[in-house]
Amino acid sequence: MGGNGDNNDGKAFQNGGQSVINCQSSGMSGNPFFASAWDPVVSMSQHENFGGSSMVSHSEFTNSPYPVVMENQGNSTTSHLVHYPSDSSYAELMPKFPSYGSGSFSEMVCSFGLTECSQVANTGCHLNYSSNKEANVERTITNCVESQEDRQLTEEPIIGATPDGKRRKRVAESNSPFDPNKNAEGERQKDPSGHSSEVQKEQDEKKPRTEQNTAANLRGKQAAKQAKDNSHSGEAPNENYIHVRREKISERMRLLQELVPGCNKITGKAVMLDEIINYVQSLQQQVEFLSMKLATVNPELSHDIERILSKDAALDHDLQSLFQMGFDSSSAIDSLGANGRLKPEL
């Protein structure tokens, strides 16, 4: 039947989106191909930058993360593992290993509870596409060993990449206290691109939080801590304002996550934005497709619709029944047809 076939076509967008999303969540090695399927121009260029540097970086650090991870694992709970991949660059190494065939690191991680790591790693990996990662990894490995991380780092990826002018100003001020980081930041700031510099600034802001965690409470104490840390810059009120904004943004991202189907497991702003964009595009394509279908359908006025439109009293009820049936299943339309179409029951 034409209706059923068209139902399938109409749902093909959603199914396609679902399958793509499943591909992404199931394995990181599929990620570059997934990204390119949706948006070839942007994603392929990202992937090229990504792959080029990571090849170099991962071979260097194949050995170094292992003792670090083991050491900490002996001392602390697995909750700390949540914080390692929250560092974007560190997490970036993780997905690369399976795809490049070195399974040893993933085996290591398996013994430490892979699911947590991989989930957060997915987020971190997706977040960052800029090329200079070596310095980040070093710094964050030492940080992970030293500091007692708190839960707030899980929020980092979500709060991360916002092209906000105020964040750039803050980053410029927070650059000075981190002398060992200067070389890395100098490297990173050479990167001329606008967006990747935003992403780098997101990483810059992650560093102060990584190194100076004192609080376990995510929101309230994070605001206070940031005020304390940056008190030397004398901009505590601005920090609070930025945090309020970030909370708002992350709250809205969470709501959007609920709205977009199949995005329950994604944590990370960049991935979420990708999904949102894809979903909106697919919805608009569906509208286009349906309008074409409505244009080609026999242009005969069905009398029931006329009748419905003319009788206001029956309109709401019948329209509701029509749409509810449409929402529930296509088989309901058959029963609708069997009843002699939408007869107003009044």
Add this chain to the structure above:
Amino acid sequence: MTSIYQINSATRIRFARRFLISLSRMRRASTLGPPSDEEIRTRTRRIRIVSYSSMAFAVGSSRAWSRALVLKIRNRARFRGILRNKCLASKKKRVIKRHKVSREMSKTDMLRRLVPGGAGMGICGLLEETAHYMTCLATQVKVMQSIADHYSK
């Protein structure tokens, strides 16, 4: 907070009604006999515009995107896109200058393009408008789907 993003059934019904009325008006004006490809294309475009405008009017002026959409459609109808092109062109230039080097467009810029009226908002407002716009689009699709199914029976 989530209630903002849930479309009332009233909105849905307003949209459906407006859409059906416009559809029936369009049907009446169409020529008899098998429609040519060109006709189908024109009608497709018109139906699409009608669906978006019905949704925008059903939502009303409470959201920024619906206001922007209504204005856009009115301007397009009256001035054949002169104003729209002027505004969009100037904004596009600004955007491209900023992100010229490695990426043509960041994700937020793409989102701004997708959501009507998104160019003039901050990230915060953009996300909120996106959520509402997404739910409205979803209801629009569902309503159109059920109407199309009903017609094709």
